[in-house]
Amino acid sequence: MTTEPTDLRYPERATIRDVAERAGVSIGTASKALNDNGRLKRETRDKVIAAAQELGFRPNAMAQSLHRSKSMTVGILSTDSFGRFSFPIVEALEERLAEHGIAVFMCNATDDPAREKQHLDQLLGKRIDGLVVTARRSDMRPAIAVPGKSMPVIYVFSQTDDPDALCLVPDDFGGAVLGVEHLIASGRKRIAHLTGPDTFEAVTLRNRGYRAALGKAGLPEIAGYVRYGKWSEASGRDAVDALFDGKSEVPDALFCGNDQIARGATDALRERGLRVPQDVAVVGFDNWDVMALAARPPLTSVDLNLRALGRAAGERLIAMIAGERFKGVERLPCSLVVRQSSDPTQT
Amino acid sequence: MTTEPTDLRYPERATIRDVAERAGVSIGTASKALNDNGRLKRETRDKVIAAAQELGFRPNAMAQSLHRSKSMTVGILSTDSFGRFSFPIVEALEERLAEHGIAVFMCNATDDPAREKQHLDQLLGKRIDGLVVTARRSDMRPAIAVPGKSMPVIYVFSQTDDPDALCLVPDDFGGAVLGVEHLIASGRKRIAHLTGPDTFEAVTLRNRGYRAALGKAGLPEIAGYVRYGKWSEASGRDAVDALFDGKSEVPDALFCGNDQIARGATDALRERGLRVPQDVAVVGFDNWDVMALAARPPLTSVDLNLRALGRAAGERLIAMIAGERFKGVERLPCSLVVRQSSDPTQT
Numbered sequence: 001m002t003t004e005p006t007d008l009r010y011p012e013r014a015t016i017r018d019v020a021e022r023a024g025v026s027i028g029t030a031s032k033a034l035n036d037n038g039r040l041k042r043e044t045r046d047k048v049i050a051a052a053q054e055l056g057f058r059p060n061a062m063a064q065s066l067h068r069s070k071s072m073t074v075g076i077l078s079t080d081s082f083g084r085f086s087f088p089i090v091e092a093l094e095e096r097l098a099e100h101g102i103a104v105f106m107c108n109a110t111d112d113p114a115r116e117k118q119h120l121d122q123l124l125g126k127r128i129d130g131l132v133v134t135a136r137r138s139d140m141r142p143a144i145a146v147p148g149k150s151m152p153v154i155y156v157f158s159q160t161d162d163p164d165a166l167c168l169v170p171d172d173f174g175g176a177v178l179g180v181e182h183l184i185a186s187g188r189k190r191i192a193h194l195t196g197p198d199t200f201e202a203v204t205l206r207n208r209g210y211r212a213a214l215g216k217a218g219l220p221e222i223a224g225y226v227r228y229g230k231w232s233e234a235s236g237r238d239a240v241d242a243l244f245d246g247k248s249e250v251p252d253a254l255f256c257g258n259d260q261i262a263r264g265a266t267d268a269l270r271e272r273g274l275r276v277p278q279d280v281a282v283v284g285f286d287n288w289d290v291m292a293l294a295a296r297p298p299l300t301s302v303d304l305n306l307r308a309l310g311r312a313a314g315e316r317l318i319a320m321i322a323g324e325r326f327k328g329v330e331r332l333p334c335s336l337v338v339r340q341s342s343d344p345t346q347t
Numbered sequence: 348m349t350t351e352p353t354d355l356r357y358p359e360r361a362t363i364r365d366v367a368e369r370a371g372v373s374i375g376t377a378s379k380a381l382n383d384n385g386r387l388k389r390e391t392r393d394k395v396i397a398a399a400q401e402l403g404f405r406p407n408a409m410a411q412s413l414h415r416s417k418s419m420t421v422g423i424l425s426t427d428s429f430g431r432f433s434f435p436i437v438e439a440l441e442e443r444l445a446e447h448g449i450a451v452f453m454c455n456a457t458d459d460p461a462r463e464k465q466h467l468d469q470l471l472g473k474r475i476d477g478l479v480v481t482a483r484r485s486d487m488r489p490a491i492a493v494p495g496k497s498m499p500v501i502y503v504f505s506q507t508d509d510p511d512a513l514c515l516v517p518d519d520f521g522g523a524v525l526g527v528e529h530l531i532a533s534g535r536k537r538i539a540h541l542t543g544p545d546t547f548e549a550v551t552l553r554n555r556g557y558r559a560a561l562g563k564a565g566l567p568e569i570a571g572y573v574r575y576g577k578w579s580e581a582s583g584r585d586a587v588d589a590l591f592d593g594k595s596e597v598p599d600a601l602f603c604g605n606d607q608i609a610r611g612a613t614d615a616l617r618e619r620g621l622r623v624p625q626d627v628a629v630v631g632f633d634n635w636d637v638m639a640l641a642a643r644p645p646l647t648s649v650d651l652n653l654r655a656l657g658r659a660a661g662e663r664l665i666a667m668i669a670g671e672r673f674k675g676v677e678r679l680p681c682s683l684v685v686r687q688s689s690d691p692t693q694t
Binding site: 090 | 373434437461473580607
């Protein structure tokens with residue numbers, strides 16, 4: 001089952017990178033050939049133009065304005081150190097921008113406002129065309145103060161209270177609905193929700209999605225079945241103890257706020273002699289391969305589609321550099337990866 | 348117990364960043380004040396000079412040559428996608444370079460030679476002053492072809508067969524000696540080694556370190572006690588089954604090639620009713636917090652000091668940009684982080 005839609009909302013078009021690859025030349029050479037500047041052999045120029053025609057490549061106005069009087073560089077600023085959530089975003093963003101010949105400066109501010117300001121000064125000194133702000137968590141942060149507001153700024157996996165800012169985040173609510181509806185579709189009726197600290201926006205939204213899915217299916221919310229805790233395996237084990245110790249009626253499914261909680265829960269169920277998924281189905285969140293695949297059995301999990309988020313940010317940034325303007329919070333869809341912890345027919 | 352020496356071999360000196368921080372100005376402003384160029388208020392300039400004097404900052408020849416006719420940018424090229432090994436390296440490298448006012452372009456070639464070449468062309472087009480090549484694994488890769496060989500290139504957590512290249516990698520041999528000597532010091536005499544595929548250089552070197560430490564202590568190598576497998580928890584569990592099933596004499600310690608193997612081994616021991624560390628001590632490798640801290644009990648592990656590796660690469664690159672030359676493979680020290688899996692007195 002695939003975890004990554006090839007693109008969420010931006011149709012693929014042939015890029016200069018595709019043309020360069022097909023012609024067997026560098027992006028720079030392809031650009032020179034198509035813009036009829038720079039010194040190139042006639043043969044090379046012809047080869048590039050032929051490749052562009054075969055691929056239906058049209059240097060559009062956006063691309064042309066992009067290449068005029070721009071530094072062709074953007075900055076990506078992680079405000080609280082890069083981690084497993086930001087890596088895939090940054091990687092995909094960099095890939096998409098590289099296809100347009102845009103290079104990425106990477107800066108890491110590690111939760112230090114003074115450092116963040118120095119990085120920003122440095123990036124502005126490099127005359128970057130745009131800035132992407134990302135974080136370990138998709139929660140709210142102060143807006144980045146960019147002089148004159150003329151430079152495009154996008155917040156990815158990160159939000160700010162500036163109403164004019166564009167923020168791209170995963171749809172936590174929709175992801176939770178996916179996970180819980182999957183459990184309901186397999187016949188589960190007593191679904192508990194084991195999640196992280198209630199100070200996280202993601203916890204609130206996933207909890208709402210869980211309740212919305214129960215409500216839509218006409219299933220009751222059972223007292224004590226939402227358990228807040230830490231984002232840890234130990235927290236998942238503790239929640240299982242609390243839900244099962246000395247209880248006559250117990251859950252037939254656990255919808256977990258992340259994969260670590262789900263993994264801890266799965267271990268605790270196994271150690272009680274309960275079978276996953278036959279006795280209790282388990283669904284995690286994040287689809288973090290290290291956790292999801294190492295669990296016994298491997299975890300069904302909601303995928304945040306972080307690479308798609310990074311690519312979408314790249315597309316938006318390119319459009320904004322070319323003059324378009326976007327604002328508001330966009331929540332991009334999650335998807336569900338089904339494995340044995342909820343479906344015994346999976347191998 | 349600290350996992351990260353503040354610096355492995357390069358003494359700390361006041362940088363322009365320290366001066367800027369103390370004076371409460373940006374690095375750019377501090378640089379202008381110290382180099383007596385750009386338009387600044389007299390008061391600002393005096394404040395920076397006072398801060399520089401208080402910190403004993405001397406703009407040395409290296410820094411001055413650095414700031415003359417340089418782009419003040421370097422590229423970092425990951426040849427097989429960024430991951431948990433390269434991110435701490437890249438973060439620390441970027442931090443160290445930012446202190447010198449150098450910005451980092453990040454490129455990811457994801458195992459694709461054509462893409463790597465395009466990235467390199469793009470970086471050269473940006474007139475970068477230097478290049479750092481990193482990878483998911485510290486194994487050998489082809490040398491990067493830089494025209495003219497005049498631009499400094501450093502391989503970090505990555506090696507090449509070019510004898511003129513500088514490669515910085517962790518000391519896997521020394522790290523293994525640390526781990527095994529720790530087990531021997533706690534009285535263990537039957538130490539097995541559970542490791543990854545023997546095609547990895549790290550596996551060979553860690554195995555040599557294991558045998559060297561046994562030899563030095565006069566302990567015999569026991570037949571069947573070195574077990575190659577995958578880098579996975581399942582592989583650790585399988586190795587425990589092979590070592591313990593129906594055996595009268597069993598290991599009193601397991602030295603594992605990574606933390607996933609160690610975690611799987613720890614789970615398998617617990618499920619056999621054996622106590623870790625009282626019956627069998629376990630040591631992992633990598634000190635990957637996600638694995639090491641979630642294991643029951645938490646794992647003693649050899650730390651690769653990846654951030655120190657990144658900082659060292661930053662220092663070397665700065666020196667090389669200023670005209671110094673280094674070559675050869677340097678193996679930087681690992682350290683040992685002791686937790687409950689080998690020491691019951693740890694909390």
